[in-house]
Structures are given as structure tokens and as C-alpha cells.
Amino acid sequence: MHSELRVRRAEEADIVPIARFQTEAWNDAYRHIVPAEYLARLTVETRTQRWAPRILRRDRDIFVAERDGELLAVVSFGARTDDRDGPRLELMSIYVEASERGGGLGAKLVEFAIGTSPAVLWVFESNSRAIAFYGRLGFVPDGHTMVDDDTQLTEIRMTRL
Secondary structure: OOOOOEEEEOOHHHHHHHHHHHHHHHHHHOOOOOOHHHHHHOOHHHHHHHHHHHHHHOOOEEEEEEEOOEEEEEEEEEEOOOOOOOOOEEEEEEEEOHHHOOOOHHHHHHHHHHOOOOEEEEEEOOOHHHHHHHHHOOOEEEEEEEEOOOOOOEEEEEEEO
């Protein structure tokens, strides 16, 4: 029997666990999407360098979901910083433990993070699983695209009004 799921704001002590979790999530979820050489360069150390300022400066809202002390998901969101049209709220990232995918945790975290507010998010255009997931939550491609600096893959923006 599982104990209660706990969602809480990420703290300084979460920086390395989140970096480790994201590295593992990328290696699992993106192995057929992102070039292998890019994934090979991802390390907990490089991810720690990214997450530390996000958490310490609170550039965005970052929450973790855990059960029995085990990290199961991370979600981040906040105000968009670009000047494109559309809602100003952005779902910036969501990572869910592989064993929890498809069980509703991701949808619960999106609901927790942004509720039913109008929002945008960016997703790799080749990530059909994520596009379908966001579609079930009311997001639709809005025609905006960009090339991700790190992977050189095209991302599409999805919007929920």
C-alpha cells in the first residue's frame, strides 16, 4: 500500500536529487527523440548547474512530488519571458518517474502547477507521447516553433486558452 503523495516546493537540498532525476528522465524518455551524443553529454553535474540558480533565485516555481521520501516527479512553471503573443503563464518542465507515467501523476501536477489557467508550453515536435498528453489537458499547437539551443531539435509551442 502506498502512502500519501506529497507535493512541496523545491529547496536547496533538492538541487542534486532533481538534477539526478532529470538526467535519468531524459535518458529514458528522450532516448529515441534526442541525439544519443547529446544524452551522453548530460551529467548530474551539468544539470546541477542549471537547477541551482533556478531553485536558489526562485526564477520559477519548482515543486517536487514524493512518496515515502522517493522523488517521483518535478514540475516547474512561471511567467513567460519572451515577447510572443499568448498567455503569460508557462509550464516550463515536468518530469515523471517512468514507473508512474500513464497513472495520472503528470496530469495532477499540471493541475497543481497551473490549474485551468491559460498557459503555454514548449515540446519537441517529435515527442508524440508528450504532445498527446498535453492535448488531453487542453493544449493545442499554436503555430510557434523554435530550435532548441542544446539539442538543435525543433520545438513547438502549445497553448491552452
